[in-house]
Amino acid sequence: MFKDQALTSGSPKMLKERDRGWPIPRRAARVFVGLYPLLCAEISMATERSDKLHSDWRASTEKFDYFVLGVVGALCAFVGQSYKPGRLGFNPAALELIALLVLVFSVVAGFRRIEQTLIITALNSRELHALEARGGMAKNMQNGSTLVNEATGQFFTPEQAIRRFEELTHIVKAVQPPLEKAKTAAWQYYRARNALALCGFLLLLAARVWSAYS
Numbered sequence: 076m077f078k079d080q081a082l083t084s085g086s087p088k089m090l091k092e093r094d095r096g097w098p099i100p101r102r103a104a105r106v107f108v109g110l111y112p113l114l115c116a117e118i119s120m121a122t123e124r125s126d127k128l129h130s131d132w133r134a135s136t137e138k139f140d141y142f143v144l145g146v147v148g149a150l151c152a153f154v155g156q157s158y159k160p161g162r163l164g165f166n167p168a169a170l171e172l173i174a175l176l177v178l179v180f181s182v183v184a185g186f187r188r189i190e191q192t193l194i195i196t197a198l199n200s201r202e203l204h205a206l207e208a209r210g211g212m213a214k215n216m217q218n219g220s221t222l223v224n225e226a227t228g229q230f231f232t233p234e235q236a237i238r239r240f241e242e243l244t245h246i247v248k249a250v251q252p253p254l255e256k257a258k259t260a261a262w263q264y265y266r267a268r269n270a271l272a273l274c275g276f277l278l279l280l281a282a283r284v285w286s287a288y289s
Contacts, residue, residue: 137192144185147272151178154279167286174278181271184264191261198254202247209243 154175161168 140185140189140192143268143272144182144189147178147181147185147268147275150276150279151175151182154178167282167289170278170285171282174275174282177271177278178275181268181275184268184271188261188264188268191257191264194257195254195261198250198257202250202254205243205246205250209240209247 154171158171158175159168160172163169163172
């Protein structure tokens with residue numbers, strides 16, 4: 076009551092100071108309320124763009140892995156078909172054989188790279204499913220009522236929901252070590268595949284040039 080009187084009474088200077096100070100938070104609140112839907116829409120659009128960009132990057136990475144593996148495999152088949160065995164020693168035939176073996180190792184590394192990529196995809200899918208299920212369960216556990224899984228029709232009592240929440244948390248934590256291990260292995264096989272492919276090609280080129288001048 077007294078506060079309202081203080082706000083509605085006073086000298087013109089006091090009213091001027093009041094009008095100068097108070098409308099700013101109210102105006103900011105009105106601006107925030109007006110911009111809130113736009114901010115939410117912008118965040119949603121940013122999430123969709125990032126998801127699409129990640130999906131495109133992943134598809135391009137897989138295509139690149141298959142392309143490199145196909146090129147190196149075709150080169151191995153070509154070298155193996157045209158290779159003429161000879162006496163091992165310091166000669167072009169031995170160098171070409173080494174080049175062929177290096178290319179074969181590159182193909183093996185390429186297969187292992189694809190294998191680790193598939194493992195990463197499976198583990199990421201499992202982790203994402205556990206996180207989404209745990210997040211939805213945590214949101215619905217606040218009212219303490221029985222939960223219903225709309226996808227399967229399964230009912231959860233509050234006690235069962237708590238146990239299920241703990242199980243999902245354990246799954247999320249258990250997935251992390253093998254996921255990091257698979258990521259590290261995929262990166263190592265990526266580097267090994269590229270390095271072996273380059274070395275094998277250079278050795279094959281050196282063997283062919285050496286053979287032409289010997």
